Amino acid sequence: MATSTRIQTDVVLKVEDLRTYFRTRWGTVKAVDGISFDLRKGETLGIVGESGCGKSVTMLSLMRLIPIPPGRIVSGKIILDGEDIVQVSEKEMSKIRGSKIALIIQDPMTSLNPVFSIGDQVEEAIRIHQDIPKRQVMSRALDVLRKVNIPAAESRVKDYPHQMSGGMRQRVVGAIGISCEPQVLIADEPTTSLDVTIQAQYLKLLKDIQKDSDLSIIFITHDFGIVAKMCDRVAVMYAGRIVEHGSVRDIFNNPSHPYTEALLASVPKMDQVVERLFSIEGQPPPLHDLPVGCAFADRCPVVMDKCRMEYPTQATVSDGHTASCWRVGE
Ligand SMILES: Nc1ncnc2c1ncn2[C@@H]1O[C@H](COP(=O)(O)OP(=O)(O)OP(=O)(O)O)[C@@H](O)[C@H]1O
Numbered sequence: 001m002a003t004s005t006r007i008q009t010d011v012v013l014k015v016e017d018l019r020t021y022f023r024t025r026w027g028t029v030k031a032v033d034g035i036s037f038d039l040r041k042g043e044t045l046g047i048v049g050e051s052g053c054g055k056s057v058t059m060l061s062l063m064r065l066i067p068i069p070p071g072r073i074v075s076g077k078i079i080l081d082g083e084d085i086v087q088v089s090e091k092e093m094s095k096i097r098g099s100k101i102a103l104i105i106q107d108p109m110t111s112l113n114p115v116f117s118i119g120d121q122v123e124e125a126i127r128i129h130q131d132i133p134k135r136q137v138m139s140r141a142l143d144v145l146r147k148v149n150i151p152a153a154e155s156r157v158k159d160y161p162h163q164m165s166g167g168m169r170q171r172v173v174g175a176i177g178i179s180c181e182p183q184v185l186i187a188d189e190p191t192t193s194l195d196v197t198i199q200a201q202y203l204k205l206l207k208d209i210q211k212d213s214d215l216s217i218i219f220i221t222h223d224f225g226i227v228a229k230m231c232d233r234v235a236v237m238y239a240g241r242i243v244e245h246g247s248v249r250d251i252f253n254n255p256s257h258p259y260t261e262a263l264l265a266s267v268p269k270m271d272q273v274v275e276r277l278f279s280i281e282g283q284p285p286p287l288h289d290l291p292v293g294c295a296f297a298d299r300c301p302v303v304m305d306k307c308r309m310e311y312p313t314q315a316t317v318s319d320g321h322t323a324s325c326w327r328v329g330e
């Protein structure tokens, strides 16, 4: 177990009370509403939650890619490598993006440009951030393509995205993501468009890259099964907030928020034959009209009167494990 001093110095990204809102004709959508977490060197943090809970808006906020308007980071800090990137100019941010914090998005087809060869696209990503001679750019591009296990990279650099399989395209997107050796890589549901075998290879690849480079990864997913395989810690999001946060072991062994319990109950188990998967009844409240109390109250099997009146304070379940539920510590 790391000592607390080591944890402090190892933090590469610190998010403090971040709020990102969208102005819409229905009112203010509080897509991210006061989230805080740390990311340490070399670790993988999973962010899980149902569709619409604010996972992608969190990721877009970290990249400073929120469309303004209608969106805006209304408050909070994102401290990356000692600097609050909420405050930096767009020009500075465009240098930070890719070189210190990079993103792999859901669909490898839409994140590659169909009219340029994959070699050109990896080289372009390197050129934007690094002022190095053309020959070096080319050899660096080959290096990263080899690193993500593209076979015969020297000849495949000339291929266009449509000439590659889905799995290979995803590797190219991964190569672009790590081409400038970022400290933080955000992977937003990168596995949804892949079949299971390729998905497994891809997850392994991310792990391998991480081992070699001490990269910190934020893994955004619906899937607790992937969290178990990939992550060290996990933040469970519900309606724009983190409702539970802890090590993967703590969350799996001792889920303490009823929402986390419900999510875990909906994960299929290898050794169980189930008639029907458990799913959580009801819908999250609209993010432009959140209740004053706990946003999960209407769906919670153990709701109390207090839960509808006041948002639960964050309670400590054990060292490094917190949950925002009035039941914790009762
Ligand atoms: N440009 C926008 N304008 C208005 N509301 C937006 C905008 N972008 C996102 N939102 C809202 O922010 C909320 C969070 O969306 P987000 O995309 O972060 O969800 P998510 O957790 O990534 O879901 P999924 O699992 O489906 O990807 C949603 O209610 C969404 O409608």
Ligand SMILES: [Mg+2]
Residues within 6 Å of the ligand: 055, 056, 057
């Ligand atoms: Mg999303």
